[in-house]
Amino acid sequence: MKSEITISELAKLMNVSVHQIRYFEEKGVLEPAYKDNNQYRMYSTEQVYQLAHILLLRKLGVPVHSIKECMTSFSADQYRQLLQRSLREIEGELLRLEQLQQFIKKVLHEQQNSSSRSRQYQIKRRDTTYFTCWIEMDSSTILDAKLLAEQAKRVPNLFESDIHYIYDGSSIVSLYTETQTPDDFSLPGGNYLSMQSLINEENELKHLIEQFYDYAAAQSYVISGPLILIEKSYLSLFSNNKLHYELQVLIETVATSEGGNDHDYGTDND
DNA sequence: GTTCTTACA
DNA sequence: TGTAAGTA
Numbered sequence: 001m002k003s004e005i006t007i008s009e010l011a012k013l014m015n016v017s018v019h020q021i022r023y024f025e026e027k028g029v030l031e032p033a034y035k036d037n038n039q040y041r042m043y044s045t046e047q048v049y050q051l052a053h054i055l056l057l058r059k060l061g062v063p064v065h066s067i068k069e070c071m072t073s074f075s076a077d078q079y080r081q082l083l084q085r086s087l088r089e090i091e092g093e094l095l096r097l098e099q100l101q102q103f104i105k106k107v108l109h110e111q112q113n114s115s116s117r118s119r120q121y122q123i124k125r126r127d128t129t130y131f132t133c134w135i136e137m138d139s140s141t142i143l144d145a146k147l148l149a150e151q152a153k154r155v156p157n158l159f160e161s162d163i164h165y166i167y168d169g170s171s172i173v174s175l176y177t178e179t180q181t182p183d184d185f186s187l188p189g190g191n192y193l194s195m196q197s198l199i200n201e202e203n204e205l206k207h208l209i210e211q212f213y214d215y216a217a218a219q220s221y222v223i224s225g226p227l228i229l230i231e232k233s234y235l236s237l238f239s240n241n242k243l244h245y246e247l248q249v250l251i252e253t254v255a256t257s258e259g260g261n262d263h264d265y266g267t268d269n270d
Numbered sequence: 271g272t273t274c275t276t277a278c279a
Numbered sequence: 280t281g282t283a284a285g286t287a
Contacts, residue, residue, distance in 0.1 A: 008272070018273085019280065038287075040273060274286075 004033055004042040014051050021051070029054055029067045060086040103160055103234075111238050114196050121215060124194045124248070126187065131164060131176035133184040139173045165229040187228070192248040193221055199243050205229075212247045225250035 011018045024030040025041075030050055032041035050071075057067050060082060074082075134153040137143065155161070155177055164176040166185065176185055195212050199205065209227065216223055228248040235244040 006273080017281075019282085022274090023280080038273080272287105276285095277283085279280100279282090 002042070004044045007032075007041045007043070010043045010048065010051065013048065014055065016051075016055065024051070024054060024064065027064050027068070029064065029071070057082075061089065103157075107234055107237075110232060111235060114198070114232075114235060114244060115238075119195070119197055122194045123251070124192045126189055126192050126248075128189040129187045130179050130182050131166075131185040131187070132179045133174050133176050134158070135175045136172060137175075139167070139171050159233045163231040163233070165231065166226050167229065168226040188225070188250065190250050191253060192228075193223075193251050194246060194248045196244070196246045198239060199245065202243065205245065208245070209247065212249075216249065216251070222252040223249050224252055 005013070007018050007021055011021055021030065022041075025032070030047060033044040033047060034042055036042050053071065054067055057070055058064070062070060062082070070079075070082075132153075132155070134155045135143075135148075135151050137147070137151070141147070152158075152175075158177065161177045164178070166174050166176060168174075174185070193212075193216055195208075195215070197208055199208065209229075213223075226249075230246040230248065232244040232246065236242060
């Protein structure tokens with residue numbers, strides 16, 4: 001009974017494909033102990049350990065063609081650097097996944113929120129929020145793909161964020177994304193009248209805004225500050241590409257209705 | 271049945 | 280990297 005093993009046994013032992021082992025040989029990183037009379041590759045424990053190292057280096061992102069160089073010439077210090085580099089890469093990847101996880105949670109949460117409360121008015125408490133401007137345009141301009149590509153400031157995952165259109169009464173409308181630190185613009189904390197809506201076409205927006213202001217007037221809310229239109233394009237995923245908008249405007253706290261208030265003071269703002 | 275080589279997507 | 284064909 002031979003003490004060496006065949007390629008398929010080695011493959012099974014190390015949980016890799018036979019093809020991969022031959023590939024490593026072709027690239028000069030793993031030679032069999034010897035070839036049997038039938039040309040079968042035979043491997044001993046030495047190759048087992050060697051393959052373990054190769055697989056580890058692969059996991060660290062070392063390309064197959066440079067593994068040979070690693071194994072023959074790397075000092076302990078060079079290996080340490082290699083490990084530190086891949087540690088940093090993994091931390092970056094972890095961060096990316098955490099952000100994706102957060103986004104998924106947010107979408108699920110918002111989707112549930114919008115499907116149950118479409119066209120409902122709410123009062124939302126908002127803390128001071130900061131924004132970065134990514135495009136500024138005349139309100140009569142149509143935001144087409146060309147304009148988007150040419151003028152917009154690069155924002156990572158733009159369409160996964162809540163895009164804030166701020167109408168300050170002038171003819172300029174600015175598009176913002178939220179940031180953690182003070183930047184181009186900020187909204188004061190306070191109570192905001194909010195309405196969420198699903199619309200089919202952009203031209204329904206005007207009507208929606210009128211409705212919104214009518215409602216505010218009917219409820220005797222004292223409006224201050226600009227009109228905020230929030231576009232949540234990622235929610236269109238759920239509704240045949242209908243557009244999801246939320247209108248918000250800062251209202252001055254009404255002193256007359258203390259206590260008894262039938263509004264939803266949801267603090268479910270991000 | 272297993273492995274080998276070669277070729278291909 | 281996986282899969283397939285044709286051999287030994």
